[in-house]
Amino acid sequence: MEPGATLLNSTLQQTDASVSLLWTLTLVPLSGETPRKGPATMPLFGKSHKNPADIVRTLKENMAILVKQDKKTDKASEEVSKCLVAMKEILYGTGDKEPHTETVAQLAQELYNSGLLISLVENLQVIDFEGKKDVCQIFNNILRRQIGTRSPTVEYFSSHQEVLFVLQKGYETPGSALNCGIMLRECIRHEPLAKVVLHSEHFQDFFNYVEMETFDIASDAFATFKDLLTRHKVLVAEYLEQNYDAIFDQYEKLLHSENYVTKRQSLKLLGELLLDRHNFTVMTRYISKPENLKLMMNLLRDKSPNIQFEAFHVFKVFVANPNKTQPIIDILLKNQTKLIDFLSNFQKDRSDDEQFNDEKTYLVKQIRDLKKPAS
Structure with a gap:
């Protein structure tokens, strides 16, 4: 619509009542003219005005x-x-x-x-x-x-429900991927719709979408993925408990990703999931597995300080757990001296981060206090 037409439409909207009144009156004739009547109604938007x-x-x-x-x-x-x-x-x-x-x-x-x-x-x-x-x-x-x-x-x-899966599959079409992401996240705000997506076989596709080569699309997909796993706490906790192996087998691949952003975001999200009280059962299961502890210990030595930092927040859950399984205790004892030295010098440039340094001190003490079983 032309700018002038928009202005006219706006004016006509504002004067609707008066215009309608004027046009329904008999027009006063000039000398010698036959009286004329205006139209009974006048469309507010001319020919372009339509009802829904x-x-x-x-x-x-x-x-x-x-x-x-x-x-x-x-x-x-x-x-x-x-x-x-x-x-x-x-x-x-x-x-x-x-x-x-x-x-x-x-x-x-x-x-x-x-x-x-x-x-x-x-x-x-x-x-x-x-x-x-x-x-x-x-x-x-x-x-x-x-x-x-x-x-x-x-x-x-x-x-x-097909609309939800069409939106999700939209990540495979670069020209509309971000638009689909916006609409899908709006759907996910509503628990019944989030539940449909979570419990469908299509949810697993997110593990591929967050690894896509196009940065904007991968980032948007991760934002949706994170929303699905954090917005509705009780729903997600139940879902993760029921599908633990399938989800965490896939999730581990993200922690090995060659894509720095994906790796860091996945590690950060993992820390959030484990520390959420609704996910206590999932956390307990995750931190009982020695292979998960070994992975975090390796990530503590990653070349990226940011990856190290996010790994620290998962590693601390293993160490702070008062009910460690024996395999976890065995790994910590086997690496006791090395871990104490490593943590004592870990990211010293974060000297202003009081909480981080308090946690680091606490972990060092926990590891130092571990005792080997009497032979």
């Missing part, structure tokens, strides 16, 4: 043209853009005009009934750059919509 049903129908028709890649794609792309902007205006309002609740409800219902919300996600790659951003805003607004304590779109997606 019209917008959804027009958008669906033009999306079909874009998907088929017909000759009329330029015109269809323009129409798609107009429809998306019109939807945003309904959902977010325009200028100082607030959204109209009934119109928003009508638009939401049209999107559900037509399946257009899912279709937009499935075919996001054929929409232009600005249009992709509009789809994200429309999707997230509709998803947040509540009626009392109900979240209608969450209920809709719970029975149309």
Whole structure:
């Protein structure tokens, strides 16, 4: 829409009542003229003004043209853009005009009934750059919509779960990966939808997405991965307990990653998971395994100080555990002298970090106090 047309539309919106009144009155004739009447109504937006049903129908028709890649794609792309902007205006309002609740409800219902919300996600790659951003805003607004304590779109997606997996698979399409990530994280805010993703076979794909070569996509995928494992504490604790071997077998590969960012983020997240009280059972199991302790001891000597630091926060859980398994005690005793010397000189440049130095002192004492069993 041209800037002048936008200004005109805005003015017409503000003067709706007065315009309608004037145009329904009989116009006063000039001398010799036959009296004329104005039209009974005047569209606020001229020919471009459509109700939600019209917008959804027009958008669906033009999306079909874009998907088929017909000759009329330029015109269809323009129409798609107009429809998306019109939807945003309904959902977010325009200028100082607030959204109209009934119109928003009508638009939401049209999107559900037509399946257009899912279709937009499935075919996001054929929409232009600005249009992709509009789809994200429309999707997230509709998803947040509540009626009392109900979240209608969450209920809709719970029975149309394919949209969640289409969004997740979006990480495989560079042109729309980040847009899909934004929408998927919005879905994950809602526990019923997060549960669907966690308990699906597709969750394992995240271990590949966070290793992708494109930095922006890998980072975005990791942000979603982290949300899934930290947002809903009770749900995640139960999930990790039930799927411990499958998850941690995959997770260990991230700790060996050649990608520095992936390795560091994974190590940091592991520390957060183990120290979360909801994950006590998972933590107890993880820190009872000698191979996990050996891995952390190796990472303490990584060439990157940041990797060392994150490894320290996992290593300390093994040492501070008052109920160490015998294999863990054996490893610590076998390396007792070396560990005491190493920790005493570990990252001395962090002298201003009081908590870190207190923890380091505590670990040295714990290791020094370990006693070999009497023979």
